[in-house]
Amino acid sequence: MKRTKILLMIGTILIAGSLSLVATPTAEKQFADMQALEVSSQSLQQIKSSYDKLNEAVAREATEAQRELADARNKGDRTAYREAYQKLETLSSYGMSREASDALLEKLLALPESERSASAAWLYENSPFYRPTLTLDFSSEGENFRYSYRQQIRKQPGSDVVLPDAQSLRMNSSHLGVLTGWGLTPDEVSYEPGATIPMSYTNQTLYAIYEGGVRFVDELGGTDVLIKEGEPVTIPTPTTDDISAIFAGWYDRSTGSLITDPASYEQKGKGALYEALWKRMAIEDITVLYYDASALPKQTQIGIGFSYSNTGNVNLSGLKATLSSDSPHVRFLVDTLSLGRLSAGLSSTNNSRYATKTKQAVRGEAHTFRFVISDAAASGTVIPFSLKLANDRGDTWTQDFEVVVQ
Secondary structure (H helix, E strand, C coil), rough: CCCHHHHHEEEEEEEEHHHHHHHCHHHHHHHHHHHHHHHHHHHHHHHHHHHHHHCCCCCCCCHHHHHHHHHHHHHCCCEEEEEEEHHHHHHCCCCCHHHHHHHHHHHHHHHHHHHHHHHHHHHHHHHHCEEECCEECCECCCCCEEEEEEEEEECCCCCCCECHHHCCCCCCCHHHCEEEEECCEECCCECCCEEEEECCCEEEEEEEEEECCCEECCCCCCEEEEEEEECCCCCCCCCCCCCCCCCEEEEEEECEEEECHHHHCCCCCCCCCEEEEEEEEEEEEEEEEECCCEEECCCCEEEEEEEEEECCCCCEEEEEEEEECCEEEEEEEEEEEEEEEECCCCCCCCCCCECCCCCCCCCCCCCCCEEEEECCCCCCCCCECCCCCCCCCCEEEEEEEEECCC
């Protein structure tokens, strides 16, 4: 009796499994149904649901085919291997057609604006043919020049696109003038330079619009002055609360023009874009190697390293570091280190092999300051130090710190 019940249970499970397989349409059957589907008579939600079910079936059967492929490879069964491979190729062809993609795009564009983004994201993910393009046309021409350049952006519709601003362009400003915005037509500004806009649902082109004049931009001090063509040019004097910043002049990267003496400035060409150059250096960490800076031993050679960053927008060269102290208890073995060059935006240490975009930790005793505290220093004596960085132009940055004798 017990054996009969077990057999009945097994039979019930097998029948249920068989019914489940029969109830779940194959990817081939679902793809055939999708091909015969009248897109115009179905809602967008119904169509999305059908494609999602098809994709689930394809993923499920592809996983099984991959397993069959691996088994056939392990067994050396060429026939089974070819069959599994053919199944994978067939499954990969069960995708959305261009005609269906275009029809779905037409449907989603008929939706209210608030509902379009999610449907467009779904279509972008499921259709290999839906790849809207935003073209940025930088082209311009004048009496003695012609400039032609286009940039194409392809992103998920509705996602953010940051339009280029004047500072990101490297075209000759004396020919083009100053970028004043982007237009849906070539003669009217629709978006400001640097504006963030949503990626379009269909192919669109934005035209760069230029204007004659001179622009002065200082991101550090917050200056942004546009002097239009025909107006008298007064060169602004940038200011900042950052005491480490040293103003180095106004620079137009597109022409290589540098203004260091405002009295000698002479406007040339149609326009110019000048950005303020700042030499800035940050001494980030000063590290006493291996010892506690609040309890330094006497009569011991001690090393000090440091990390620093070029926080300005000018490359600094010929860098040299000097460590000094007015304490009679300090005798230096190494008080000067040559550091070489550091590009804008990079960080380094006294003994780094490479500069990086992120702050580095001080490591090792190579190429470090070295000094000895005399035995005459009383316990608890505070010893002042001054670390100075200088470049080959005579600009300096200084940071003071203290240590305490053990």
